[in-house]
Amino acid sequence: MTDSPTLSADRKTFTFSVNGRQQLYTNDKEGKRQAILDGLNAIPTITAAEDTCLPDDAALQVVAAVLYPDGIETEKAYDLARRTAEKACAHLGYGEAVQLGPPLVPFAQRGSYRRKRPPLDPRFVLDELELAGTSSTYPRQEMIHTVLWNKAGIEVYGKRWRDLSPAEQQSIEAQVDEIAQQAGWSRNDNSYFRPLPVDEAAVRSRIGELLRQAKGHPVSVGSVVYQAQLGAYGRGFYANELAPALQTIVAQTLQANNYRPAPEEGEYRPLPVTITETEAGIREKLAGISPVMTQFGPALMLRDVLESVTEDNWNVSTWQAEQLLKDSPVGQLLRQMGYQTETAWLQPYQFRPQKPDHDDARQVILKEVRISSDPDRKLSLARGLPVYTPAVVLDSDNDNIVYLEMVGHKQAVRANWAALAAKKVRWIGGQRVYLDGMKEHVLVRASLPCGWVDYILIHKQASIREMNPEAPFFLLDDGRQPIPPLFYPMLNNCLAVPVLAEWAGYLWENGRARRLITLLNKGEGQGYAAWRVLPAPDEWQKVVQDGLKSNK
Structure with a gap:
């Protein structure tokens, strides 16, 4: 007869007699489970045909006492106690309940017993796991667990997995799980798996070689992962995820080679200069660099710029140089000096004077505004009546003219002007132009001492006197100053918020950064280049507020 557990006053614990000793357990699922196992282990067993046998009725009594201290009164409770007893016995290695009688057991001990099955030999499980294949998706060995359980069932019970009782299956599964776990194997819903060992030296070697070949340029995450897998395991895998230990090795190798350890936009990037x-x-150093002349105007040699701001400019890659110009104070200062923040490759013949043909192409930083002054440039919109055009600035986005100067005989200039204003599509320098009469332009006329005339057609939004402050306006730029002179007065004319003239540099820099100021025609023009400025009062007010907060 098994004594019922005694519940504590706060119902958080209970005591249960095991081998005549009262033991304390927590009154929860885990506590009851342990009490059942302790109680089953305390039941005296008998030996029948060299098998250790556990009395099934005694086992059921222990389970019933723990689960239902007040007794079992329903069929549902009895069924739960019976199934729990079967699982608990299977966990301890006992098989299904069978009837035993003489001559296997004395007549007085006849009844229902559960035979103790021999434990699964760990060596058998480990030998089978060593035969596991390598996954094609992840760097690990894998074995489908039902395959291993099936072999273990035959080894212990002489039956296939599907022929085992639920209790026998649970016993096999629990033993295999424990043996595999102790040997470093994990389990998921389908299989047992163990990570492959990592060849750390080979990983560092392959990643290092990949970065050396990249020569300071970004490398894709995929290529880094593939080389890491080749070094670590001797082959690649479909999954691009690296194990934490391998990821640590990769990150350390990247840092040792002056690369960022974390990827950005699918690539690993070099550290900034x-x-x-x-x-x-x-x-001061940038101002001291002597520009070189090119067919595109003055330019700075990239190597001269790098030499002035870095200590080891020959180890700076093209990509790092581009980032330096884009994201550092160097780029901001170059822009303030009127230079681009992108580089261009020029061939020897594009320099002035031309360099020897055997010289290599060079990287240069061109002026943002590149004004051409071709005195022989002509325009002929009226057949047979060409005129000189000292200045031509077009708005190619809107097929419009920002500024056009025509010089020549009076008849020729008037004929070309009339052709422009005729509400027809015209082509100037390969760009499409269409004017709706003179609605958007102002015409300035002058007579020259030689008898010729000078007509200047200027867009109203390029004139501080004619501009509509609520519409985008144009700034003519002759390339002589970093900021066009009319920027401040024209912007101030558009904004309700007051701005000071000394803020012009800050407003220009931040207006460009926010795309409120954009360069037309890539900064190229005859006589002038032009900028488009968006009034956007809310955006400009935010620029001003940010400047005031940061004391700019």
């Missing part, structure tokens, strides 16, 4: 100079020092 280190600049130790102050902003004032950088400005």
Whole structure:
């Protein structure tokens, strides 16, 4: 007879007699489970035909006492106690309940018993796991668990997995799980698996070689993962995820080769170029660089710029140089000096004077505004009546004219002007132009001492006197100053919020950064280039507020 457990006053614990000793358990699922196992282990067993046998009735009594201290009164409770007893016995290695009688057991001990099955030999399980194949998706060995359970069932019970009782299956599964776990194997819904060992030295070697070949340029995450897998395991896998330990090795190798350890937009990028100079020092050194002349106008040699701001400019890659110009104070200062923040490759014949043909192409930084002054440039919109055009600035986005100067005989100039205003599509320098009469333009006429005339057609939004402050306006730029002179007065004319003239540099820089100021025709023009400025009062007010907060 099994004594019922005694519940504590706060109902958080209970005591249960095991081998005549009262033991304390928590009054929850885990506590009851342990009490059942302790109680089953305390039941005296008998030996029948060299098998250890556990009395089934005694086992059921222990389970019933723990689960239902007040007794079992329903069929549902009895069924739960019976199934729990079967699972608990299977966990301890006992098989299904069978009837035993003489001559296997004395007549007085006849009844229902559960035979103790021999434990699964760990060596058998480990030998089978060593035969596991390698996954094609992940860097690990894998074995479908039902395959292993089937072999274990035959080994222990002489039956296939599907022929085992639920209790026998549970016993096999629990034993295999424990043996596999102790050997470093994990389990998911389908299989047992164990990560492949990593060849750390080979990983570092392959990643290092990949980065050396990249020569300071970004490398894709996929290529890094593939090389890491080749080094670590000798082959690649479909999954691009690296194990934490391997990811640590990759990150350390990237850092050792001056790359960022975390990817950005699908690639690993070099660390930025280190600049130790102050902003004032950088400005002074950039100002001291002598420009070279090219067919596109003045330019700075990229190597001269790098040499002035870095200590080891020959180890700066093209990509790093581009980032330096884009994201550092160097780029901001170059822009303030009127230069682009992108580089261009020029061939020897594109320099002035031309360099020897055997020279290599060079990277240069061109002026943002590149004004051409071709005195022989002509325009002929009226057949047979060409005129000279000292200045031509077009708005190619809107097929419009920002500024056009025509010089020549009076008849020729008037004929070309009339052709422009005739509400027909015209072509100037390969660009389409269409004017709706003179609604958007102002015509300025002058007579020259030689008898010729000078007509200047200027867009109203390029004139501070004619501009509509609520519409985008144009700034003519002759390339002589970093900021067009009319920028501040025209912007101030558009905004309700007051701005000071000394803020012009800050407003220009931040207006460009927010795309409120854009360059037309890539900065190229005859006589002038032009900028388009959006009034956008809310955006400009935010620029001003941000400047005031940061004391700009």
